[in-house]
Amino acid sequence: MSDEIRLIEVKEEIFADNRKVADDLRASLQKEKTFLLNLMASPGSGKTSLIVKTIAGLSSEIRLGVIEADIDSMVDAETVVKAGVPAVQLRTGGFCHVDASMVNKGLEGLAVEDLDLVILENVGNLVCPAEFDTGAHKNAMILSVPEGDDKPLKYPLMFSICDVLIVNKLDYMEFSDFNLEKMRERVLRLNPDIKIIPVSCRTGEGIENWLEWLRLVSGQFAVGSGR
Amino acid sequence: MHELPVIEKILKVVLAHAAKHRVKRVVAIHLEVGELSDLEEQWMQHYFDHLSKGSRAEKARLVIERIPARLQCAQCHETFLFVTVSDEGNVCPVCAATDCRLIAGQGYFIKNLEAL
Numbered sequence: 001m002s003d004e005i006r007l008i009e010v011k012e013e014i015f016a017d018n019r020k021v022a023d024d025l026r027a028s029l030q031k032e033k034t035f036l037l038n039l040m041a042s043p044g045s046g047k048t049s050l051i052v053k054t055i056a057g058l059s060s061e062i063r064l065g066v067i068e069a070d071i072d073s074m075v076d077a078e079t080v081v082k083a084g085v086p087a088v089q090l091r092t093g094g095f096c097h098v099d100a101s102m103v104n105k106g107l108e109g110l111a112v113e114d115l116d117l118v119i120l121e122n123v124g125n126l127v128c129p130a131e132f133d134t135g136a137h138k139n140a141m142i143l144s145v146p147e148g149d150d151k152p153l154k155y156p157l158m159f160s161i162c163d164v165l166i167v168n169k170l171d172y173m174e175f176s177d178f179n180l181e182k183m184r185e186r187v188l189r190l191n192p193d194i195k196i197i198p199v200s201c202r203t204g205e206g207i208e209n210w211l212e213w214l215r216l217v218s219g220q221f222a223v224g225s226g227r
Numbered sequence: 228m229h230e231l232p233v234i235e236k237i238l239k240v241v242l243a244h245a246a247k248h249r250v251k252r253v254v255a256i257h258l259e260v261g262e263l264s265d266l267e268e269q270w271m272q273h274y275f276d277h278l279s280k281g282s283r284a285e286k287a288r289l290v291i292e293r294i295p296a297r298l299q300c301a302q303c304h305e306t307f308l309f310v311t312v313s314d315e316g317n318v319c320p321v322c323a324a325t326d327c328r329l330i331a332g333q334g335y336f337i338k339n340l341e342a343l
């Protein structure tokens with residue numbers, strides 16, 4: 001009887017297939033000249049508010065669509081549609097993150113060929129979404145002032161995978177001990193390439209800087225746009 | 228928080244290898260998990276026990292090795308251990324630069340199986 005224990009080599013990355021789906025999605029969207037932005041943040045940090053501001057600022061020049069993944073409620077999708085752009089609500093079934101095949105599903109509900117930019121409002125949490133490639137061309141995150149300037153210390157992975165960090169609720173600064181310089185230093189120790197943009201969705205302060213960044217990155221795919 | 232989808236994937240990969248190698252029973256599964264990946268080892272085993280019932284991997288033990296997070300200096304490219312939750316750490320030990328990239332400490336990797 002050969003009841004001896006055998007060692008079988010596996011050597012497989014668990015998320016390798018998600019990465020493959022994500023890479024394919026990125027490539028096919030690029031071919032369609034549709035830019036996908038993955039927006040991540042804690043609940044209530046201002047994701048939907050920033051999307052609404054973005055629609056107000058860009059929808060006359062860029063054709064926008066939105067995928068809402070935040071919990072199974074239509075509230076955010078309805079807000080976005082009211083702001084005047086197509087939106088789909090993903091059924092995440094209580095999932096803590098969005099992966100690339102879920103994004104593929106969501107995109108089926110949008111006429112991607114007619115869109116220049118799709119923003120994915122990811123599930124509100126600074127932990128899980130950082131581990132899943134969504135197929136986005138850029139990752140963005142929001143940290144809002146009331147959350148505190150120590151978040152880069154507590155959620156290093158999220159800060160390390162983002163291309164841009166929007167610091168929202170600047171208008172709240174006077175009620176808070178949030179130290180922007182200190183936060184900046186903490187973030188750069190994890191990710192020296194990240195672009196940091198302080199804004200207030202309430203007062204509109206800094207929103208133009210955000211729109212400028214978004215125009216620049218999403219314009220990469222547009223041909224003959226003069227950019 | 229996402230132990231469940233991770234375990235579903237692990238089980239799928241493990242059962243595929245178990246079938247390919249015609250094993251009777253999987254006894255242990257050796258995993259590498261990044262230190263910064265958010266998961267509870269107890270919950271992983273719990274979910275695994277539940278999902279693997281009736282399969283060749285039923286009662287297999289998850290042996291999890293946490294892989295430490297590492298930074299790379301953006302100036303001189305030295306790599307060093309990431310010190311979690313600290314303002315004093317994360318300084319390049321060679322050139323004292325503070326702009327660093329996180330280069331390791333995330334992800335899930337199945338190394339091998341022990342099987343009968």
Ligand SMILES: Nc1nc2c(ncn2[C@@H]2O[C@H](COP(=O)(O)OP(=O)(O)OP(=O)(O)O)[C@@H](O)[C@H]2O)c(=O)[nH]1
Pocket residue numbers: 041042043044045046047048049050070076124168169170171172199200201202203
């Ligand atoms: N003071 C202040 N409040 C803001 C600002 N931006 C958003 N808010 C408020 O913060 C609350 C949450 O904003 P949302 O845009 O819904 O945030 P969210 O991240 O989409 O929230 P969830 O989808 O529920 O996780 C709302 O009451 C907003 O009015 C800001 O710049 N300043």
Ligand SMILES: [Mg+2]
Pocket residue numbers: 047048049070076121
């Ligand atoms: Mg929202």
Ligand SMILES: [Zn+2]
Pocket residue numbers: 300301302303304305319320321322323324
């Ligand atoms: Zn160095």
